[in-house]
Amino acid sequence: MAMQHNLARGAYLLALATLFTALLNALQKITGSTLSVVEIVFFRNLFSLPFVVVIALRGGLVLKTHHFSGHVIRSVVGLVSMIMTVVAVTHLPLAEQQVLSYTQPLFLILLSIPLMHERPSIQRWVAVVIGFVGVVVVASGKGLLGDGHGTVPAWAYAVALGQGAVGALTTMQIRQLSATEKSTTIAMWQAILMTAATAAALPFVWHMPTRADLLCLVAVGAFAGIAQVLQTEAFASAQVSAIGPFAYCGLVWAALIGWLGFGEIPGVAMFVGGLLIIGSGLWMLRHERPSRQKVVLESESSSGAQ
Template identity: 45%
Template sequence: MPLRHDIRRGALMMLGATALFTVMSAMIKGVSSDIHFIETMFFRSAFALPVMFVIAARGRNWGLLKTKRFPGHVVRAFTGTMAQGCSFFALTVLPLAEQTALTYTTPLFVTMLSIPFLGEKVGIHRWSAVLLGFVGILVIALGKGAFQGGGMPDTVIAVGMGVAVMQGVWSAMTTLLVRSLSATESSATIVLWQSLLMTAFTLVALPFVWVTPSFSHFVILVLVGLVGGVAQVMLTEAYASAQVSALGPYSYTSILWSVAIGWVVFADAPGWGTIAGAGLIVVSGLYILHRELKRAAQRRKQ
């Protein structure tokens, strides 16, 4: 295991993970007109498994599947599947930059859901940051940044944006469940059970949406799984190398990747509404991170 508090290693791993996740999203968007998003989800989970098993084999750690909290993994995999489904569907109708910007709503919903789930008290500072984040969502929507280059009807775009925001809700639930599981389970165990169970969940729905992919599409779908698996491992390594609070700012670099790839590959030039709204959401997320870090420091002094 890497040493904790190695910020340089953690930052490099986080930067690599965000870049790969954005490349994965671009590949998903590239096949979305021909392949149902649920079929893409199956390939994403199924072909991430070889990466996980290679990691286990290299470390000769075959006890990763041992767990006393199987129901917790099932619930976590379910919320993860719902979050991934919302994300993949949003990619079918929204430009890459808009979809990426709306995924940043997760910290806002984590703050809100920590009240009923964890019994936390949220003060005026964090509530203000949450409000600022939702203003950012409205700026993206009202600025019509999501309409540029998509060629989609207004109602479809509206549904896509709503689903993208719901992805933040499901991701927030997943985050809180992972916090609970990580008290007794290793990160590798959580990730491995996530991939196995999400593959099983999507396999159940696969016969209803299956379209035999062409050879080129099949290659892309396999790469979606492999790239996603490597990115997930890098993300896990990042959090094993440094504290989450130190890595938070680096995770927002995905907006830069998504703007660049969306512009070059899909000719989706982000509007000023998208840029301004994404900026507000990022600022709100970073401020929430700052407040959590400050609260943690105060608890250590008590």
């Protein structure tokens, strides 16, 4: 049920979605130190499946597809993105992983050149350059002002940055599929295929979770599902270009959770680099064409999520 354009409702729901994404990343960070990445991603997909079904039922549940191979490829890339996110949050401070995930729009522009044969404007090239300067500032600033993150391995930053690129590729695949497929069909096949793929790999990587771990894993899936529902409702309430900037609330939540839950105090470099990356993202959002609609599936973000 699409809403009339309600900016306040859309902004509130999107900010709330980023909170649940930050919470699930914190739980993935906790479980990532003892459980295998594939196991975490399996439970995330399994327990978010009911929420995906709820979204699909509201929009008309359609599993019939003429592009099954497209859904398989999209799910494989999405799975890689989720795995990279878990690896990144396990090894990086939450705020740094979050800010590096905001490079996705930058990679979207770069990938659109060979894959979509687009020619970015000068403004977009400037935004890309500024954004990647921010990445260099964030990655080179570990240990600045004694923030204690000098032991973070360099490859973890590479994984977080790579997740931005893979996330951009996922978004591009969703756009291509959505030319012929309903967004609910894409979401359902993603959830089914990701759950099945990680279930098949589970016997080879299984570590028996403790009761506390299991509670965390259930919450990870539930929070991923809730974030997806909230994000879907947010983009049904108002235009992406209007409420898009509120997606950056995720950095505030990640910084707060990292500080209160893990004793992570962001350094000056993280804030300066974050401002450059977010500034470039906001600049691009302002100049984005209205066709950008299909950003309702994952965060990461994180589901990203990210």
